Amino acid sequence: VTRALAHLEGGKGRAAEAELRARMAEVAQAEGRSDDAFRAVKKALRRDKKCVSAWIVLAGLEAERGRTKAALAAWSKVPSLDPGRAASIYPQLEASWAAVDQPRGFESALRKVLEDHPDDAAARIVLARHLEARGEIDEAVSELRRCLARRPHDLAARTALGRLLLVAQGDGAALKEYAELLDVLERSEGANVGSRHDAISAQQGHG
Numbered sequence: 001v002t003r004a005l006a007h008l009e010g011g012k013g014r015a016a017e018a019e020l021r022a023r024m025a026e027v028a029q030a031e032g033r034s035d036d037a038f039r040a041v042k043k044a045l046r047r048d049k050k051c052v053s054a055w056i057v058l059a060g061l062e063a064e065r066g067r068t069k070a071a072l073a074a075w076s077k078v079p080s081l082d083p084g085r086a087a088s089i090y091p092q093l094e095a096s097w098a099a100v101d102q103p104r105g106f107e108s109a110l111r112k113v114l115e116d117h118p119d120d121a122a123a124r125i126v127l128a129r130h131l132e133a134r135g136e137i138d139e140a141v142s143e144l145r146r147c148l149a150r151r152p153h154d155l156a157a158r159t160a161l162g163r164l165l166l167v168a169q170g171d172g173a174a175l176k177e178y179a180e181l182l183d184v185l186e187r188s189e190g191a192n193v194g195s196r197h198d199a200i201s202a203q204q205g206h207g
Helices: 002-006 010-030 034-047 052-064 068-075 077-081 090-099 103-116 121-133 137-150 155-169 173-206
Strands: none
Touching: 010 034, 010 052, 034 052, 052 068, 052 077, 052 090, 068 077, 068 090, 077 103, 090 103, 090 121, 103 121, 121 137, 121 155, 137 155, 155 173
């Protein structure tokens, strides 16, 4: 590790070093070495304040220590730095806002993401589900329709809208079956995305 760090120079070197130290912090965290993990992640962020991996690890470490506000601050860095990776931490971000008794803070955070990245389907779907959970069905439907207006072939958004409309407007065994079908389609889409990603990675590995 020391030799690897010694060869990293310049802006790209700082970013690469930060990623390496974030990985070291993640390993230390998994092994229960919390203090070592904190030291590594702090060094990572000193090298590169935009290291998303480091912010994610730091948020997890702060949450483990019960420092909810510090965890929230770290989670909140992720969407603006990397909207793509933000989708994986939205549950933690939502839970953190709820833990500090500011559930609407999560909605505000999502709307800020969508203001900067209006085509972010993942953020809009999460926002719709958050609104649905609060009983704001019409607003949730509107958000999903906005998503589909921009991305008409987005299966996840279409599935979410179909399920929401079933819950809001229909009942009965047939509708239940249709809702389960939508669940299957949603899981299938997730599996297909993973398969395509694996195939691309394998192809690149042989290139």
